[in-house]
Amino acid sequence: MMNETQRLLKTTKPYLAVREDKAREALNHCYLIISDDDVARKGLCRLAAKVALCPHGGCDECDVCEKIDDGAYVALRINESEKISVDDVSQLIEDSYFTGFDGDMKVYVISNMQGMNEKAQNKFLKTLEEPPEDVVFVLGASQQTAVLPTILSRCKKLYFEGFTAGQIYGALTEGNDDPDEDTVRAATRASVCGFGNLTRAQKLYADAEFGEKFSLLVSVIRNLTSTKKLDEQLSRLKIDKNNLDGYLDIAETVFRLLLASGTAAEAEGFEELKGMREQFDRPVLVNILDLIIKCKRMSESNCNPLSVADTLFIGILEVKYLCRK
Numbered sequence: 419m420m421n422e423t424q425r426l427l428k429t430t431k432p433y434l435a436v437r438e439d440k441a442r443e444a445l446n447h448c449y450l451i452i453s454d455d456d457v458a459r460k461g462l463c464r465l466a467a468k469v470a471l472c473p474h475g476g477c478d479e480c481d482v483c484e485k486i487d488d489g490a491y492v493a494l495r496i497n498e499s500e501k502i503s504v505d506d507v508s509q510l511i512e513d514s515y516f517t518g519f520d521g522d523m524k525v526y527v528i529s530n531m532q533g534m535n536e537k538a539q540n541k542f543l544k545t546l547e548e549p550p551e552d553v554v555f556v557l558g559a560s561q562q563t564a565v566l567p568t569i570l571s572r573c574k575k576l577y578f579e580g581f582t583a584g585q586i587y588g589a590l591t592e593g594n595d596d597p598d599e600d601t602v603r604a605a606t607r608a609s610v611c612g613f614g615n616l617t618r619a620q621k622l623y624a625d626a627e628f629g630e631k632f633s634l635l636v637s638v639i640r641n642l643t644s645t646k647k648l649d650e651q652l653s654r655l656k657i658d659k660n661n662l663d664g665y666l667d668i669a670e671t672v673f674r675l676l677l678a679s680g681t682a683a684e685a686e687g688f689e690e691l692k693g694m695r696e697q698f699d700r701p702v703l704v705n706i707l708d709l710i711i712k713c714k715r716m717s718e719s720n721c722n723p724l725s726v727a728d729t730l731f732i733g734i735l736e737v738k739y740l741c742r743k
C-alpha cells in the first residue's frame with residue numbers, strides 16, 4: 419500500500435477507535451470495519467491488526483511492526499480472499515483454538531465478509547459465541563447487510579465514511595511532485611468521480627479512456643432530445659457487453675456530479691457539463707440515478723446490452739418529459 423494511503427487511513431474514525439481501545443487496554447474480541455472501498459477496508463483491517471499486536475499500539479518501528487510489514491508475524495493471519503467457504507472457516511477455527519503462538523495474542527483478519535456465504539458465517543458465529551482467549555478478529559465487509567445479524571451483534575462496528583476529493587487527489591498523485599497538465603486534469607477528474615471511494619478513483623485514474631468516454635457520453639445525453647434521435651445517438655457509443663458496465667458507471671458519475679452541483683463540477687474541470695444542470699431539475703436527477711441502478715441490475719442478470727442501453731436512454735427522456743415544468 420502507498421504511504422499516503424496509510425497516512426490517510428490513520429486519520430480515519432475506525433483506526434482511531436481501535437487505537438483508543440488499545441490505549442485503554444480494552445480491545446474488543448471482534449471488530450467489523452464496514453466500507454465499500456476495497457483499498458480502504460483492507461488497509462484499515464491490516465492497520466487495526468497492527469494496533470492490536472504492537473506493544474505500542476502500531477508504532478511502525480518495533481520488531482513486531484517490522485515483522486507484520488514483512489508478512490512474517492506468526493500470530494497474524496490475514497484472509498483477503500474474495501470467497502470464504504465452510505472449509506476455510508473450519509480451518510480457521512481449528513487454528514485459532516489449537517495453534518500456539520509466541521506473543522500475547524493472535525489476530526485474524528478477514529477483509530471480505532461479504533464473500534463468506536451464510537453457511538460459513540453460521541459456522542464462524544460459533545467461534546464468536548465462545549471466542550478463544552487472547553484472539554482478536556478483525557473483520558471487514560463492503561456493507562453491513564452482507565453480515566448475519568447474529569454476527570453483527572457480537573462485533574464492534576466501525577464505519578468508514580470515505581475520503582475527501584482532496585485526499586484522494588493526494589493519494590493518486592503521490593510521488594509525482596511536478597505533474598503535467600494532463601496528469602493534473604486526469605487526477606482531478608478521477609478524485610472527484612471517486613465520490614470518496616479511493617478504489618473507484620484509482621480505477622478511473624488508471625483507465626486511459628475514461629476522459630474520452632466521459633465526454634462522448636455527455637455529448638450523447640445532450641443531443642438526445644427526442645426518441646427520434648435515440649438510434650442515431652446510441653450508435654455513437656457502440657454499446658456491447660464489454661463496455662456496457664463502464665458506460666453505466668460513467669452515466670452514474672455524470673448525474674451524481676450534476677446532482678452535487680453543476681457549478682462545482684465545472685470548476686473542478688468538467689467543462690462538458692457546462693449549462694447542463696439547468697436541463698435537469700433535482701427530482702429528475704434523482705429519478706435518473708434510480709434508473710441507472712435498475713439498468714445495472716439488468717446488466718448483472720445478463721440482459722441484452724442494447725436493451726439495457728435502450729431502457730436507460732428512453733428512461734432519461736421519459737423522466738425529463740414527466741418532470742417538465
Ligand SMILES: [Zn+2]
Nearest residue numbers: 472477480483
Ligand atoms: Zn510497533
